[in-house]
Amino acid sequence: MKKLLASVVLMAATPLAIAGGQLHLFNWNDYIAEETVTAFEKSCDCQLVQDYYSSTEEMMAKLLAGASGYDVVVPTQNAVQALIKQDFLQALDKAQLSNLKNSDPGFLKRSYDPQNTYSVPYAFTTTLVGYNEKRLSELGINPGNWSIIFDPAVLEKIRGKVTVMDDAEELFAAALKYLGYSINDQDEKHLREAQKVIMKAKPYWAAFNSSSYIKELTVGNIWVAHGYSSDMVQARADAEAAARDFTINFVLPEQGAVLALDNMVIPKDSKNKTLAHQFINFMLDGKNAAALTNEIGAGNPNKAAAEFIDAEIKKQTAIFPDAATLARLETIEATSAKQRRLLNKLWTEIKIK
Amino acid sequence: MQQKSWQQRLLTLPPMGYLLIFFAIPTLIMLFASFRYTGEYGGLAPWYSIENGTLAFDLTLENWQRLFETDIYLRLFFKSIGYALVTTLLCILLGYPLALMIARSQKKHRDLLLLLVILPFWSNFLVRIYAWMIIFSPNGALTQMINSLRDLLGLAPISIMYSATAVITCLVYVHLPFMVLPLYANLEKHNPALLDAAQDLGANRWRRFWRITWPLSLSGVYAGSILVFIPVLGMFAIPDLLGGTDGIMIANVIKQQFVESRDWPFGSVLSMVLTATAVLVVLLGAKIGQQGAR
Numbered sequence: 001m002k003k004l005l006a007s008v009v010l011m012a013a014t015p016l017a018i019a020g021g022q023l024h025l026f027n028w029n030d031y032i033a034e035e036t037v038t039a040f041e042k043s044c045d046c047q048l049v050q051d052y053y054s055s056t057e058e059m060m061a062k063l064l065a066g067a068s069g070y071d072v073v074v075p076t077q078n079a080v081q082a083l084i085k086q087d088f089l090q091a092l093d094k095a096q097l098s099n100l101k102n103s104d105p106g107f108l109k110r111s112y113d114p115q116n117t118y119s120v121p122y123a124f125t126t127t128l129v130g131y132n133e134k135r136l137s138e139l140g141i142n143p144g145n146w147s148i149i150f151d152p153a154v155l156e157k158i159r160g161k162v163t164v165m166d167d168a169e170e171l172f173a174a175a176l177k178y179l180g181y182s183i184n185d186q187d188e189k190h191l192r193e194a195q196k197v198i199m200k201a202k203p204y205w206a207a208f209n210s211s212s213y214i215k216e217l218t219v220g221n222i223w224v225a226h227g228y229s230s231d232m233v234q235a236r237a238d239a240e241a242a243a244r245d246f247t248i249n250f251v252l253p254e255q256g257a258v259l260a261l262d263n264m265v266i267p268k269d270s271k272n273k274t275l276a277h278q279f280i281n282f283m284l285d286g287k288n289a290a291a292l293t294n295e296i297g298a299g300n301p302n303k304a305a306a307e308f309i310d311a312e313i314k315k316q317t318a319i320f321p322d323a324a325t326l327a328r329l330e331t332i333e334a335t336s337a338k339q340r341r342l343l344n345k346l347w348t349e350i351k352i353k
Numbered sequence: 354m355q356q357k358s359w360q361q362r363l364l365t366l367p368p369m370g371y372l373l374i375f376f377a378i379p380t381l382i383m384l385f386a387s388f389r390y391t392g393e394y395g396g397l398a399p400w401y402s403i404e405n406g407t408l409a410f411d412l413t414l415e416n417w418q419r420l421f422e423t424d425i426y427l428r429l430f431f432k433s434i435g436y437a438l439v440t441t442l443l444c445i446l447l448g449y450p451l452a453l454m455i456a457r458s459q460k461k462h463r464d465l466l467l468l469l470v471i472l473p474f475w476s477n478f479l480v481r482i483y484a485w486m487i488i489f490s491p492n493g494a495l496t497q498m499i500n501s502l503r504d505l506l507g508l509a510p511i512s513i514m515y516s517a518t519a520v521i522t523c524l525v526y527v528h529l530p531f532m533v534l535p536l537y538a539n540l541e542k543h544n545p546a547l548l549d550a551a552q553d554l555g556a557n558r559w560r561r562f563w564r565i566t567w568p569l570s571l572s573g574v575y576a577g578s579i580l581v582f583i584p585v586l587g588m589f590a591i592p593d594l595l596g597g598t599d600g601i602m603i604a605n606v607i608k609q610q611f612v613e614s615r616d617w618p619f620g621s622v623l624s625m626v627l628t629a630t631a632v633l634v635v636l637l638g639a640k641i642g643q644q645g646a647r
Contacts, residue, residue, distance in 0.1 A: 055613070057612055057613040057614075057615070058612055058613075060394075060395065060615065061395065061611060061612040061613070061615055064394060064395040064396055064615065065395075065396070065611075082394050085394065086394050160512055167613075168613060202598050202599075203598075205598050206512075206514075206515050206597065206598075207515040207596075207597055207598060207600075208598060212486075219490070219492060220492065221490055221491050221492060221514075336393060337391040337392065337393050337394075337395075337615070337616070340613075340614045340615060340616065341391070341614060341616055341619070343614070344609060344610070344613065344614035344616060345423075347609070347613075348425060348426075348429075348606055348609065349423075349425055351598075351599065351601045351605075351606075352425055352428065352429050352432070352599060352601065353425075353599065
């Protein structure tokens, strides 16, 4: 949210008359490489107008409240499911997507869109722990376990230096994993247990933060952040570029974590569907898809991208999970209104106590 | 009261129409929404259904019951009112001397001074909050200065970012001009002859202020207070960005209902209560203001 507000403000978006028209992309923040944007604009002689969100709920709220004018949106799997049920999406014209053959079959035909009628995979991230390597090794703390965020005994040593996501679904998912439950456990008793874990850990956290933890980690204000893998890759690169006297790293907690598979979809009310298909096809190209990994640090569901991806990144299981890691990851499922209401009640209780 | 001329009535039509369309009607829609059910994927469920030719209404009181089934929402209302009160008081304390100084300065300087007061509005609200985030950050100049001073005194370093102090400082900073401007407009109209007369009758500075300037300026104080109190009551951006793990205000929870939970009915309930609180405060302020003016 915070970054969204800032970007809306900072964007001096002056629409120019461009031959190929404009493509309105509604995407996660920091989720497309700068060079890809330029390359696409050049290839279509059009302008790519970007709007950002930092949580699935924020994007859903905007779309379902009637936000229109977007040509391509990049929702996570559970949101795709909800958007399909709401009859919000345009069926894709596969004839216009010659690069669809590049997609890794392992990421196609998933339960949320069994025939990929409406969506094609874009990239994936995991939600994990980013940390200041120097500080934690000084303190002798193991970051590879959710206890670094939830166990008061561990937190005692890093009080006020930890942020967690300002996102009920993500935080409860982590707490449920810490307790050994499934991420999609909807049993109220288990959710209450997770709430208790969060409440006990909360006094040690600096803030709930979903969007500026990259900066806080890079500057050294925060030593441990709960957030998306792609953001942590960025934080690590930024700290390196700024020649800090510490390094940032990240790790998938051993109990397991959230895997988010993001997809490209076209809303029914898109005004420029041809251009939208053109963009999707462009992003499915191996080289362009690879930039998502090399520049952004996202996991890649594209076979053709493999040869363009830096060898160093390929080795990291947090970005490219091997079979053993994949078994520990879960995707968040769509929730009903009643479940959301319960979660929000628990969340509000957490936030004011 | 004097009979209004038709020209006057005509002039008040556009603002009345504007308020009717953009305030009264949306408020009624919200009120209605607060009795409806949530749609499965957000929005609202249909409020009536026709089964076998009979009309059934799908309306409920459960959203309102939810407000009272725990005390968290009411506590949050009180907390927000507390923040708004503290901010308003600080704005009076800081804004009054400033407005008085400007009103009493030489006429040729006044425009420049007023311009300086509204200068912050030239940059965007959020940009200014981000600037505060940098100032408050542990590596920022302010925090470092405070902590090196505390270090000299042998005190443990403190963190200002993500705290109630940060939130209230920023609330005061953002809303101070809304206090200064109405106060200035009021103070500037005071007749200096009154103060001269009081002085001739032997009143000292302090007494002249409390017996003349302060009572005469009360309507300005109320106007400024309302302009500060109400927006602060509904503020969510500042607690979101600068508040710590317990920094939220009632508006953050309202935002949560419409965004994270997609629970419009409960969001409407909370909005209605917030609107009612604001209206009450204005009525109360107006009443005290009238008495003060007498």
